[in-house]
Amino acid sequence: MERTLVLIKPDGVQRGLVGEVIGRLERRGLHLVGLKLMAVERELAERHYAEHRERPFFGAVIDFISSSPVVAMVWEGPNVVSLVRSMMGPTNPATAPPGTIRGDLGVDIGQNVVHGSDSPARAEVEVSLFFQPSELVSWERAGGSWIYP
Numbered sequence: 001m002e003r004t005l006v007l008i009k010p011d012g013v014q015r016g017l018v019g020e021v022i023g024r025l026e027r028r029g030l031h032l033v034g035l036k037l038m039a040v041e042r043e044l045a046e047r048h049y050a051e052h053r054e055r056p057f058f059g060a061v062i063d064f065i066s067s068s069p070v071v072a073m074v075w076e077g078p079n080v081v082s083l084v085r086s087m088m089g090p091t092n093p094a095t096a097p098p099g100t101i102r103g104d105l106g107v108d109i110g111q112n113v114v115h116g117s118d119s120p121a122r123a124e125v126e127v128s129l130f131f132q133p134s135e136l137v138s139w140e141r142a143g144g145s146w147i148y149p
């Protein structure tokens with residue numbers, strides 16, 4: 001079963017958008033298997049964003065994600081990586097379409113409310129960076145067959 005890491009970034013938590021973001025993912029029918037509020041240490045931030053190490057915005061991204069708590073979650077389901085990415089919208093909220101999380105809730109590329117893994121392989125790495133296996137819960141949602149027949 002596919003899993004993805006979703007972070008509600010410091011701006012989303014500070015702005016009181018935790019319920020809004022989780023509500024959208026829940027209403028879509030996605031399945032939550034891990035959830036916690038946490039501070040992101042710089043070392044974890046640098047490992048999480050390692051692919052951007054050479055980019056000019058790397059320092060700013062590390063400073064930002066470690067500046068204030070995030071909500072870290074793992075969601076599970078068929079195609080969940082691309083489902084979440086399409087719900088988030090493009091990286092820059094200024095050009096993200098209405099109806100997407102970033103297009104509805106943000107305006108700045110650095111403060112774009114959410115992170116979602118960009119591939120199943122990357123998701124596996126990111127889930128294991130943020131969660132111990134014992135923190136993930138396997139459970140069945142009542143009425144789940146009305147979402148996934």
Ligand code: IDP
Pocket residue numbers: 052057061090091109110111112114115116118
């Ligand atoms: P993604 O979050 O949509 O996957 P990435 O390209 O992986 O976007 O970039 C990671 C994060 O780095 C973005 O979510 C954004 O907050 C930040 N970022 C990306 N590009 C820029 C930029 O050009 N300037 C400032 N911040 C950026």
Ligand code: MG
Pocket residue numbers: 118
């Ligand atoms: Mg990315």
